[in-house]
Amino acid sequence: MGRDGGAAASAEARLSALRCAAAALVTSALAATACARPALPEAAAARDVPTKSGATLRIETFVAGLEVPWSMAFTSAERLLVTERPGRVRVVLRGILDPKPIYVVPDVEAKGESGLMGLALAPDYATSRMVYLAYAYDAPRGTAVRIVRLHDDGDAFSQRKVLIEGIPAAQYHAGCRLRFGPDGKLYATTGDATDREIAQDLKSFGGKTLRLNPDGSVPDDNPFPGSPVFSYGHRNSQGLDWDPRSGLQVQTEHGPSGFDGPGGGDEVNIVEAGKNYGWPVVHHRASHEGMVSPLLEYTPAVAPSGASFCRGDLLPHFKGDFFFATLIGERLIRVRFDPANPRQVLETEELVHGVYGRLRDVVSGPDGALYVATSNRDGRGRPRPGDDRILRIVETPGVR
Numbered sequence: 001m002g003r004d005g006g007a008a009a010s011a012e013a014r015l016s017a018l019r020c021a022a023a024a025l026v027t028s029a030l031a032a033t034a035c036a037r038p039a040l041p042e043a044a045a046a047r048d049v050p051t052k053s054g055a056t057l058r059i060e061t062f063v064a065g066l067e068v069p070w071s072m073a074f075t076s077a078e079r080l081l082v083t084e085r086p087g088r089v090r091v092v093l094r095g096i097l098d099p100k101p102i103y104v105v106p107d108v109e110a111k112g113e114s115g116l117m118g119l120a121l122a123p124d125y126a127t128s129r130m131v132y133l134a135y136a137y138d139a140p141r142g143t144a145v146r147i148v149r150l151h152d153d154g155d156a157f158s159q160r161k162v163l164i165e166g167i168p169a170a171q172y173h174a175g176c177r178l179r180f181g182p183d184g185k186l187y188a189t190t191g192d193a194t195d196r197e198i199a200q201d202l203k204s205f206g207g208k209t210l211r212l213n214p215d216g217s218v219p220d221d222n223p224f225p226g227s228p229v230f231s232y233g234h235r236n237s238q239g240l241d242w243d244p245r246s247g248l249q250v251q252t253e254h255g256p257s258g259f260d261g262p263g264g265g266d267e268v269n270i271v272e273a274g275k276n277y278g279w280p281v282v283h284h285r286a287s288h289e290g291m292v293s294p295l296l297e298y299t300p301a302v303a304p305s306g307a308s309f310c311r312g313d314l315l316p317h318f319k320g321d322f323f324f325a326t327l328i329g330e331r332l333i334r335v336r337f338d339p340a341n342p343r344q345v346l347e348t349e350e351l352v353h354g355v356y357g358r359l360r361d362v363v364s365g366p367d368g369a370l371y372v373a374t375s376n377r378d379g380r381g382r383p384r385p386g387d388d389r390i391l392r393i394v395e396t397p398g399v400r
């Protein structure tokens with residue numbers, strides 16, 4: 001508690017400094033007396049980024065002062081929920097971060113190295129107010145992941161129900177991204193928990209995509225009767241979304257780290273019911289009968305994380321493109337699928353390389369912008385003043 005409280009307090013101090021600096025830009029005369037006017041951190045200034053399409057992206061800091069934001073979900077055009085890996089769920093209302101978490105996971109694993117991860121809203125959230133969280137906890141035989149459902153009361157979460165637990169986890173390779181599909185089912189990506197053989201074991205929940213009904217029960221039409229397993233042979237997928245045009249599910253997945261296979265081999269896959277994505281039998285570009293080879297493969301590693309198709313009207317030239325965040329790669333990667341053949345990649349582009357550090361999640365906001373979370377306070381990054389932050393990305397109007 002002390003560690004988290006201290007971190008939150010220092011984050012608030014940084015946020016306050018950032019606000020002061022931002023205000024100084026707008027009203028410099030007034031701010032000269034009101035603030036000490038610290039230099040505006042470079043990463044906090046709005047930045048125009050040219051793209052090879054000819055359109056320009058404008059990127060600005062939407063909110064600062066977070067600690068390892070892992071997953072984001074808008075409950076309305078004005079309200080954003082964000083998980084922080086140490087175990088907090090935060091609220092951003094009209095661009096202002098509430099200093100008090102709406103929910104603190106009481107049983108998140110003590111070290112917080114996997115911690116609180118996935119967040120999803122029920123498809124009927126507007127009436128049910130149900131939210132879903134995935135987090136690591138200390139199970140009798142080591143770290144495991146559980147998925148819980150909670151009611152969003154507006155100022156707290158209540159009615160906690162455990163939907164599934166005992167999902168293998170470890171300090172790393174613990175998944176666990178949550179998303180509802182267009183079929184109204186909850187999908188969860190799980191890691192191999194550094195025990196690579198479990199990815200091919202259909203009895204294990206590790207190294208899989210799981211598919212559940214909103215109440216946690218197993219859907220009747222899952223590919224393996226009575227099992228939540230939807231796809232297998234995954235090492236550690238941490239991003240998924242569905243192409244709004246074709247309905248195909250696309251995932252990002254981490255390749256080997258050296259100890260469990262040659263480094264690199266990060267993947268983008270089209271994921272379908274009952275299919276085997278190869279790990280650990282095949283990786284990188286290798287193929288094997290009965291196993292799916294990746295659509296895109298990255299060596300050296302970029303460590304791909306959260307991903308979303310761009311649905312936003314504020315990025316008209318990129319609507320329908322697949323964007324994913326990368327950690328080690330410190331860049332946002334854009335993938336354009338061929339509208340005539342949605343299994344074919346037309347082009348890819350790497351954006352903001354090194355500018356904002358490690359990037360953890362991407363969502364398409366209800367206002368039509370893209371939102372991207374940094375992950376520079378996760379122990380592997382170099383935090384900039386104001387980190388971690390959520391960036392807001394729109395296309396610059398009229399600039400071509």
Ligand SMILES: [Ca+2]
Pocket residue numbers: 233267277278279282283292293294
């Ligand atoms: Ca694979």
